[in-house]
Amino acid sequence: MTAQFRFPRFFVTSPSPCPYLPGRQERKVFTELNGPHAGELNDALGRIGFRRSQSVAYRPSCAGCSACVSVRVVAADFKPNASQRKLLKRNADLEVTACNPWATEEQFALLRRYLSARHPSGGMTMMDDGDYADMVEQSPVNSVVVEYREPSTNGRPGRLVGACLTDQQADGLSMIYSFFIADEEARPGLGNFIIMDHILRARAAGLAYVYLGYWVKGSARMAYKTRYRPLEVLGPNGWTLLTDESASYSPPVHPVEHALALSGELA
Incomplete structure (x- = not known):
């Protein structure tokens, strides 16, 4: 396993209008997927809420907003x-x-x-x-x-x-x-x-799972994802089952952003 895989370099985009929640700004943290261990890195990042776009893995990192929540269906129990x-x-x-x-x-x-x-x-x-x-x-x-x-x-x-x-x-x-x-x-x-x-x-x-990307509270475009149960959501304590009662909750700030900031890996 290479040092590049173990310690990828992360970057943050400039704020831009949020496509899901009017009046808000979105920002993403991302890293490149390349080299012989790109698949392993993508797997590891996927388990902590990242998504792939071509050769980049990214996740929302929006100031003052954590409405985007990673979700995955538990395939065996569906x-x-x-x-x-x-x-x-x-x-x-x-x-x-x-x-x-x-x-x-x-x-x-x-x-x-x-x-x-x-x-x-x-x-x-x-x-x-x-x-x-x-x-x-x-x-x-x-x-x-x-x-x-x-x-x-x-x-x-x-x-x-x-x-x-x-x-x-x-x-x-x-x-x-x-x-x-x-x-x-x-x-x-x-x-x-x-x-x-x-x-x-x-x-x-x-x-075990089918990853559906991000569920966005308050976005009608994303509400369909909650129809597939059991559905797990990624929060500060890891992946937990979404319940009818929690489907309308506001998730706290994702811990990965804090970890990256503390490690000095954000650039």
């Missing part, structure tokens, strides 16, 4: 409720394939369609095909693109209706970014189905 069982049955005809992380024109067209329907004013709408290729292919860890297609006909692959860039970590699957047909032709609940499919895939592979 039991779909009645509506989730209906979604699984409704989409059981989809053909699911874990593909090598190589960007395709079909995936990029689906992403553009998804962004137009769901996030027309978001920053990702400015992505071109080269940006998408970088997002998918610049991965220093074990990644796949899970594709969801309608049934094949006459030996031809069915239409691509969903996809998810996914990392396999030592203890689970991390859903980096999912996108799907979300306009008037959408299958109802396809985004939810993709999450449940990942939970079932993790369980079948003997992996």
Whole structure:
């Protein structure tokens, strides 16, 4: 194990408008993932709330705000409720394939369609095909693109209706970014189905968790993540189960920020 892996150098971004809570500023702490131990570093950082974007691992480090909370589903104990069982049955005809992380024109067209329907004013709408290729292919860890297609006909692959860039970590699957047909032709609940499919895939592979990124209190866009139980949240005392009562609580400042500041590793 190299010193670079054991003591990565961290940096902090300049404040910018928060995309989730109006009137607030966001800031991130991040480090590079490179070298032969990038996967191990990504696994270790993932367990303390970091997320990967290409060759960078980051987590929120916002002054005076700790609304972003890392969440993960306990795959072995997940039991779909009645509506989730209906979604699984409704989409059981989809053909699911874990593909090598190589960007395709079909995936990029689906992403553009998804962004137009769901996030027309978001920053990702400015992505071109080269940006998408970088997002998918610049991965220093074990990644796949899970594709969801309608049934094949006459030996031809069915239409691509969903996809998810996914990392396999030592203890689970991390859903980096999912996108799907979300306009008037959408299958109802396809985004939810993709999450449940990942939970079932993790369980079948003997992996403990599915990492869903950050749950943001007060953001309607993130409320869907609390539908998948048991769900663990990362707080000052480590990972704990989210309860109905605690789903509306304000989490305290994350201890990792204090640890990094005290160690002098923030730059």
